[in-house]
Amino acid sequence: MYVKLSDKESYGWGESLIAGSGIIGAYSSIIRELIKPLIEEKYNIRSPFEFEEVFEKIMFSAGNCGIVTGAISAVEMAMWGLKARKMKIPLYELFGGKIKDYVKVYGSFPRFSKIDDLIKAVEFTVNKGFDFIKLHQPPSTTLEAVKAVRERFKEIKIAVDLNSPFDLSEAKNFADKIARYEVEWIEEPLWPPNDYFALEKLTKVSPVPIAAGENEYTLYGFRKLLESGVSYIQPDVAKIGGISKFLKVLDLASSYGVKVAPHDRPDSSIVSLIYTLNLALTRNEIKIVEYPISDLPKDLFNEPTFEKGYVRPPENIEINNSILNKYSYINRIRVLHFSDLNDKLIKYG
Ligand SMILES: [Mg+2]
Structure with a gap:
């Protein structure tokens, strides 16, 4: 062409x-x-x-x-859904049988421009029953945001997602500074996120665990990530090619003794979230799953049951086709909100 x-x-x-x-x-x-x-x-x-x-x-x-892997993911996932229905069994049975009834989830926050709004959202989320949250504040103000949240909420667990802003020395500096606020992990601190060489150097010195993997698509990539010494990998079943690939990534993580905290786009990935939760019922490698802090559209999906930071997923996906128009896809341009990209592109605008 x-x-x-x-x-x-x-x-x-x-x-x-x-x-x-x-x-x-x-x-x-x-x-x-x-x-x-x-x-x-x-x-x-x-x-x-x-x-x-x-x-x-x-x-x-x-x-x-x-x-292509994204497109395959959708069709492959649907195959599993179809197979489970034909066999008249829940998804988790198809994935090997459940070893628990509930999956631990964390509340994945949108980005807030004002710290006060963030604090209100944390309060709302904690009242809802979450005891673990992940912030997506701009890297330049993440320290300030975590400090403010930590001062008011001593007991909750906090992870931070940076979406790949830093070089190695900036990332080291950030990790040293944020360590005092006792965060669970720093997610994708480095640009590019699959610079395994830099990641390895960072994981060796960072006082805070490092998480990555939402931008990995191959088993080879996940192996390199695991070799780099990250503490959590974060595959996304809707990106990597579907359930079969996801199961292989879990096996790989297991062989390295590394925890899995699957990625999803919390407000809009409900189908893959339900598959991920069903997978999590069956596998010990998955320690926690990313989850929206807002309510899911009850009229569209059969909702997971949420209670005190744990979720019981439905056994297969049901979508109310009759109201799909209400939630039709809005076609809009967006690149991921990499903070350095936004900063650098301002000069072009
Ligand atoms: Mg992320």
Whole structure:
């Protein structure tokens, strides 16, 4: 597939190698629906001398995510759902049988621009029954946010998710400073998140456990991550290729004695969340699962039962098709909120 890029003065040609047969539509829609609006509208890039970094970030947040593995995940997962229904058994039976009735979950926070709002949200979440939360504050104000939360809530467990802002020395510095607030883990402190070499150096000196893995897609990648000495890996069943791959990642984690804290996008990944919770019922490697702090749409899904930081998932996925329109997909451009990307792109806007 050829692409022509032009401005008023000149033009350039490019080519995609269409890997796989008959999926040219996927390539052209990625260009039309993601890359073109991003460079033209969102970041207003007008010069061929200033886009290199943008492409690097798009590559990681959308490119390496692997549309093919993502697409396979959905179909593969549905196969398991279908199989369980045909056999008239719960998903957890299909995954090997449950060894517990409830799964420990943590409340995964959205990003708050004001610390006061964050504190109110923590209060709401703790009152709801969570005793473990994860913050997604901007890296530049995470220390301040954790300090404020820790001062008011002495008993809860806190993890922080940085979404890959730092180089190695910045990450070391951050880990040293946040250690005093007793956090459970620092998630994806390094850019790029799969710089295994830097991760290994960090895990050797960090006083706080390191977690990573939501940007891994291959068993080889997970093995490198495990070799780097991280304390938690965080595979996402909806990204890596489905349940079978996920089970292999669990086996791999088990052989390294590393804990698994599966990733999901808390407010919008309800189907994969229910699969993940059913998997967690059957496997000891999964210590805790990411969970939304807001209520799930009860009218759309058969809800998991939440009580005091633990969840009992439904035995298979039910979706109320009749109201799907109410929750129809809103097509909007977004790259992951990597903080350094946002900061650096402001100058292009
Ligand atoms: Mg994360």
